[in-house]
Amino acid sequence: MSNEKLIKLTGVGKVSLPPDQTTVFMELTDRNKDYAKVVEASTKHTGEMKDALEKIGISRDSIKTLSFRVDVETENYQDEDHRWRERFVGYRAEHSAKFDFGVDNELLGAAMTVLAKMPFKPTFSVSYSVKDVEKARKTLLENAVKDAKNKAHILAKAAGAKLGTVARIIYGDGIHDFTMEAVPRMAMNDGVMLKATGAMKVDINPDDITEEERVNVFYELIVD
Secondary structure: OOEEEEEEEEEEEEEEEOOOEEEEEEEEEEEEOOHHHHHHHHHHHHHHHHHHHHOOOOOHHHOEEEEEEEEEEEEEEEOOOOOEEEEEEEEEEEEEEEEEEOOOHHHHHHHHHHHHHOOOOOEEEEEEEOOOHHHHHHHHHHHHHHHHHHHHHHHHHHOOOEEEEEEEEEEOOOOOOOEEEEEEEEEOOHHHHHHOOOOOOOOOOOOOEEEEEEEEEEEEEEEO
């Protein structure tokens, strides 16, 4: 008479893919004591930035806003009685945006040059990613389950048992964005801006993006 038991295997799936998408993240910061003027300045600078990027082939429609916020800025000071107080300084508008394109060093260099020449000095960062993330995540899970199945067959055979059907599968949230940061957040200072008379030359060859997923698979183990 056979006796069915469960065996738990942890499958490890790995996927390494060459990035096929470049993303440039930008943040524009403006300050003014007048709320309307700080919003107006942010709108004006955003338009100027889009105009300049459009000239090098970046479509205005491809530049997407991630967030826009206006915060109150204050400072601490000591009054005549040497007591610390807080007073209003002005407003700070922050506009975060991004645009995507393929892996193209020439276009990236041109975009960095445009941002470097902006007088309002936006900060920016560059990352590479895999465009079809859903397909990559599916492959990752498939590889993890295959690994668990291979291990289960090996253990069942070594134990003189037979592998039954899958009883249960447990895995994490599967959140993998297949993204790697290439250029950390930076701001172009005046020295760099003065040198950026022509298009910057960049020679970035991004490595493959590797992600890993673990899956727990419970199999029926049939022992005679």
